[in-house]
Amino acid sequence: MPETAPLCRDGEGPPGTGGVPDPAAAADRPQAGAHLAARAPLTALRRLGTGPRGLTEAEAEERLARYGENAPPEWHTPSLPRRLLRGVRDPFTAVLLCLAAVSTVVGSLGTAAVIAVLVSVSCLLRAGGELRADRSVAGLRALVAGTVTVLRRADAADREPESREVPVGDLVPGDVIRLGPGDLVPADVLLLRATGLVVHQAPLTGESQPLAKYVAGPAEPPPDGDTRLFEQPQLCFQGSSVVAGSCTAVVLATGADTRLAAGHRHRRPARSGYERSVHRVAWNLVRFMLLTPPLALAADAAVSGRGVEILPFAVTVAVSLTPEMLPVVMTAVLARNAVALARDRRVIVRRLPALHDLGAMDVLCLDKTGTLTEDRPVVDRAVGPDGTPDAEVLRWAAVNALWTLQLAETPVPDALDEAILRAAAARPEVAGWDEEHEGVAAVPFDPARRLSTAVVRTPGRLGTHTLVVKGAVEAVLERCALEEPEREALRERAARWADDGLRLLAVATAERPAPAPGKNYGTADERGLTFAGLVALRDTLTTDAPEALRALRDKGVEVKVLTGDHPGTAERTCRELGLDPAGGAVLTADRIDALDDRQLAGAAQRATLFARCTPHHKARVVAALRAAGRTTGFLGDGVNDLAALRAADVGLCPRDAVATVRESADVVFGERPFAALDETVTAGRRSGVSLASYLRVALSSNFGNALAMLVAVLLFPFMPMLPAQVLLQNLFFDAAQLTFAFDRHGPAALRAPAPLRPGEILRFVTVFGVLNAAADMATFAVLAATVRGAAGEAGQALFHAGWFTENLLTQAMVMVLLRTRGRHRHRGRPGPVAWAAVLLAVTGLLLPLTPLGPALGMVPALTPVSYALLAAVLGLYGAALAVAVRHYGRRLAAGRAGIGLAAGRGAAGRQP
Numbered sequence: 001m002p003e004t005a006p007l008c009r010d011g012e013g014p015p016g017t018g019g020v021p022d023p024a025a026a027a028d029r030p031q032a033g034a035h036l037a038a039r040a041p042l043t044a045l046r047r048l049g050t051g052p053r054g055l056t057e058a059e060a061e062e063r064l065a066r067y068g069e070n071a072p073p074e075w076h077t078p079s080l081p082r083r084l085l086r087g088v089r090d091p092f093t094a095v096l097l098c099l100a101a102v103s104t105v106v107g108s109l110g111t112a113a114v115i116a117v118l119v120s121v122s123c124l125l126r127a128g129g130e131l132r133a134d135r136s137v138a139g140l141r142a143l144v145a146g147t148v149t150v151l152r153r154a155d156a157a158d159r160e161p162e163s164r165e166v167p168v169g170d171l172v173p174g175d176v177i178r179l180g181p182g183d184l185v186p187a188d189v190l191l192l193r194a195t196g197l198v199v200h201q202a203p204l205t206g207e208s209q210p211l212a213k214y215v216a217g218p219a220e221p222p223p224d225g226d227t228r229l230f231e232q233p234q235l236c237f238q239g240s241s242v243v244a245g246s247c248t249a250v251v252l253a254t255g256a257d258t259r260l261a262a263g264h265r266h267r268r269p270a271r272s273g274y275e276r277s278v279h280r281v282a283w284n285l286v287r288f289m290l291l292t293p294p295l296a297l298a299a300d301a302a303v304s305g306r307g308v309e310i311l312p313f314a315v316t317v318a319v320s321l322t323p324e325m326l327p328v329v330m331t332a333v334l335a336r337n338a339v340a341l342a343r344d345r346r347v348i349v350r351r352l353p354a355l356h357d358l359g360a361m362d363v364l365c366l367d368k369t370g371t372l373t374e375d376r377p378v379v380d381r382a383v384g385p386d387g388t389p390d391a392e393v394l395r396w397a398a399v400n401a402l403w404t405l406q407l408a409e410t411p412v413p414d415a416l417d418e419a420i421l422r423a424a425a426a427r428p429e430v431a432g433w434d435e436e437h438e439g440v441a442a443v444p445f446d447p448a449r450r451l452s453t454a455v456v457r458t459p460g461r462l463g464t465h466t467l468v469v470k471g472a473v474e475a476v477l478e479r480c481a482l483e484e485p486e487r488e489a490l491r492e493r494a495a496r497w498a499d500d501g502l503r504l505l506a507v508a509t510a511e512r513p514a515p516a517p518g519k520n521y522g523t524a525d526e527r528g529l530t531f532a533g534l535v536a537l538r539d540t541l542t543t544d545a546p547e548a549l550r551a552l553r554d555k556g557v558e559v560k561v562l563t564g565d566h567p568g569t570a571e572r573t574c575r576e577l578g579l580d581p582a583g584g585a586v587l588t589a590d591r592i593d594a595l596d597d598r599q600l601a602g603a604a605q606r607a608t609l610f611a612r613c614t615p616h617h618k619a620r621v622v623a624a625l626r627a628a629g630r631t632t633g634f635l636g637d638g639v640n641d642l643a644a645l646r647a648a649d650v651g652l653c654p655r656d657a658v659a660t661v662r663e664s665a666d667v668v669f670g671e672r673p674f675a676a677l678d679e680t681v682t683a684g685r686r687s688g689v690s691l692a693s694y695l696r697v698a699l700s701s702n703f704g705n706a707l708a709m710l711v712a713v714l715l716f717p718f719m720p721m722l723p724a725q726v727l728l729q730n731l732f733f734d735a736a737q738l739t740f741a742f743d744r745h746g747p748a749a750l751r752a753p754a755p756l757r758p759g760e761i762l763r764f765v766t767v768f769g770v771l772n773a774a775a776d777m778a779t780f781a782v783l784a785a786t787v788r789g790a791a792g793e794a795g796q797a798l799f800h801a802g803w804f805t806e807n808l809l810t811q812a813m814v815m816v817l818l819r820t821r822g823r824h825r826h827r828g829r830p831g832p833v834a835w836a837a838v839l840l841a842v843t844g845l846l847l848p849l850t851p852l853g854p855a856l857g858m859v860p861a862l863t864p865v866s867y868a869l870l871a872a873v874l875g876l877y878g879a880a881l882a883v884a885v886r887h888y889g890r891r892l893a894a895g896r897a898g899i900g901l902a903a904g905r906g907a908a909g910r911q912p
C-alpha cells in the first residue's frame, strides 16, 4: 500500500434509501453494467430494483428464474458436434485428412475410404471420451462450488437484512454481497463501500499487478469502452479475486451476462507442462509423416523408376505412423483416475491434465499455517514491553481484531483474530473491552504489509483517536518509536519464543488528534507508535502431516515449506515434521530479495524452509524451482498462497481454502489433504506411466513398420503390403492400444516421479523402431527366400499373408515387452494390455485363414519351413527386445541418478 493510502472512514458508504425496490425501474438489463456504473451507487441500486439492504428472498427467487443460474463460463461444456469439429483440428487428424484427399485425387478411393473410417472412429471415440470426462469433472466441480455472503431480507416488511452464505450459482442481479480477502468476485459488481480493497484481475485483463478499487467520487468521468471499464475503480468483475481489503457491492450481471463469460467464448485454455511435452512429440511425428510420401516417391523413382502408382502405398505408410488413439487414451486415462480419486478419496481434480503434472511432480511446496497446522491457534500469553503478563496487550489486540472485522466488513475473521477474540471473551481481566471503544476506521490484515490497523475514539477524550496496530513482530517494531537496542532486545525475545514454536503478534498504539472532516487517516499515520507488547499463540500440527510427508519423500518428492511466519516458529514446525531445515539453510524474505532469479534458482533448490514470505516471495520461489527444471507443486489454503499456487505446475488446496484459492487450484482435497496426498500423487503417476507406455509402444511400432515398408518398397518390385492390409492391421493395433487406458502398474513403476521427456521418448522410439524394422527386414528375407514366384500374383498374396501375420505378432510382442521399462514389470494376473496383445496375435494368425484373407489379397499357404523360420525370427526379436528393454531401463536409472548427483553438487557449489 502506498504511504499515503487512505484508511477508510466508517459510514462512507451511501446512506440508506429505505431499500424499497422499484420494480418499474428495474428495466435495465443486467449486462448494462457500464452505464449503471456511470451513475451514483444509489441511482444504480434503484435502476436494479434493489437497495443497500439487498433483495427479499421472493425477489431473489423470481430473478433466479428470470436470469438463470450464475454459472461461471468454464462450467458450460461444448456440445458433441462442436467437440467433433475440434477433433478435426488435431494435427494428426488434419494430416490424415490431407492424405485422404491426396488418395482421392490419385484415384485410390479404397485408401481414402479406410482413412475416413479411421478419422471418424478416432474423432468419435475422442469426443465421447472428452464428453464423459467433462461431465465427471463438472460433477466434481459442483462438489467444491463456492458460496458468497449476501444480504437478504425475509420479506419487504423486514427492515434488517440478514447476512448469509448462498451458493454462488444462486446469486442474482440486485443482490448486495460482501467480499473479503481471498474471495472470488462471483459476478460483475458495483462497489457500495470498500476498505483497502485490492483486486487481481489477471483472468480478465492478463495484468498481473493487483489493482486498488474504491468507491469513485461524483467527479469521476464516466467509462467509455471496454478497456476503461476494467480500470473503473468502482467496478469489480467475475473471475477477479480480492487480494486485500473488503467491500460491500451490488450485483450488476451474472452468468452469461458477465464480462468474463463474454471473453471466455474467445479464449483457449492454457496447456499444462505435460500437454506441451505430448505436443512436442506429436509435432515431430507430424513432420516425419509429411516427409514420408515425397521421400518414398523420390527414392522409389531413383531406384526402380516407378512413378505415382506407388503414391497410395506411400500415403499409407505415412498414415500408419499416426498414433490415432493418443487423444482417446490420454482423455480416458485421466478421466478414469480422476473419477476413482473423487469416489475413493474425495479428491477433486478440477483440470484433468493436471493429474499428469502431479505424477511428474518432484518437489512439493507447502504453506505452514492451516496446511501443516490445524489453523485453530489459542492465545498462550500476552506480555508487556518488559516481558511480564499484561492484560492490556490482549485488550488492544482484541480491539484491533473486532474493529477491523466490523469496519472492514470482512465476511469472516482469520484464525489469529478469531483466537484473540475468543481469548478476550473468556478472560475476566479484560471484561468490557468490546464496549469501551467506538471504531472510526480500519485497514484489514494484508499479508504483504503483515499488519492490520484499527482507529477508535479514545474514551473520555473528545477529539482524540487511538490507532491500534497489530501484526508480525518485525513489521510492528519498525513502526514503533524505540531506541535501536530496545528494538533489538524485543526482537530477540520474540525469536526465543518463536524457537519454542509460539506464533507471535506485536501490538502497538498511538494517540492522534481526530482529523478534520473530509481528511482521512493514511498509512503514514502508522509511524512513531508506542509498543504495547506481544501476544503469543500456540498452534498444533496436523496429526497426519509427518507421516504423509515421509511417504512423499520416500516416493522421490522433495518437500519445502514456504511461510509468512517467523523463521523460528517455522523452523520448529519443520523439525517436528521430520524435515531438516538447517541442512539447506533457511531462506528469509530479505535474503530472497537480495538474490536475482538465477541465484534464487540455486538457493531455492538447497533450502527446505522459506520464512517471512509475502505472496510475491512464495511465487518467486516456486517460479525459481520451475526455472531450475523441477516439476513443482504447491499446497496452500490462504489468500497469501494464491500467486504461488498459480505459478506452480500443479496447485493443490484443501476444501476449506479461501474461494480464490479453490478456484485457482488444480486439485481440491475434499477431506484432510494429508490423508489423501499419497494416493493422489500415485494416481497422477499411474496416468503418466500409462500414457508414456502407450507412446513408447505405439510410436516405436509404427515407426519401425514405416521404416521397414519404405525399405521394402525399394528392395522389391512389388508392394510389400497392400494399402488396405496396412490400414486394416493399423486399425487392429489401434483398437488393442485402447486398453492402455485401463493398464495396471506395479509399485516399482510408481515409486519415482513420472515425467514425460519428449527427447527421451523420441530416442526410445528411434532405437526400438530400428529394432522393429530389423525384425521386419528379417521377415522379408525369410519370405523372399522361401516363397516361390514372389513376383507373381499368387506369390505376392503369400508374401502379404506372411508379413501381415508376422507384423501383428511383433506388435503384440511390443505391447507386452515395451509397456514397462524392464525393471518395472507388474507381476500377477495378466492385465487388459496383455489380453489385448493375445487377441491381436490370434487375429494375426487367424485372419488370413478366414474368407476375409483372400478378399484382402492374402493366401496363407506358407510351407512348414517358412513358418519355422518366421517363428525363429520372432523368437530372436523377442529376446533382443527383452535384453534391450532391460539395458535401457538400467541406463535410464543410472542417467537419472547421475543427473541428480550432478545437480546436487552443482547447486551446492553455488552460494548466493
Ligand SMILES: Nc1ncnc2c1ncn2[C@@H]1O[C@H](COP(=O)(O)OP(=O)(O)OP(=O)(O)O)[C@@H](O)[C@H]1O
Pocket: 367, 368, 369, 370, 414, 416, 417, 445, 447, 450, 451, 452, 470, 471, 472, 473, 504, 505, 562, 563, 564, 565, 566, 613, 614, 638, 640
Ligand atoms: N489477522 C492478523 N492480524 C495481524 N497480523 C497478522 C494476522 N494474521 C497474520 N499476521 C501476521 O502476519 C504474518 C504473515 O501472515 P501470513 O498470513 O502471510 O502467513 P502465516 O499465516 O504466518 O503463514 P503461512 O504463510 O504459512 O500461511 C504472520 O506470521 C503474523 O505475524
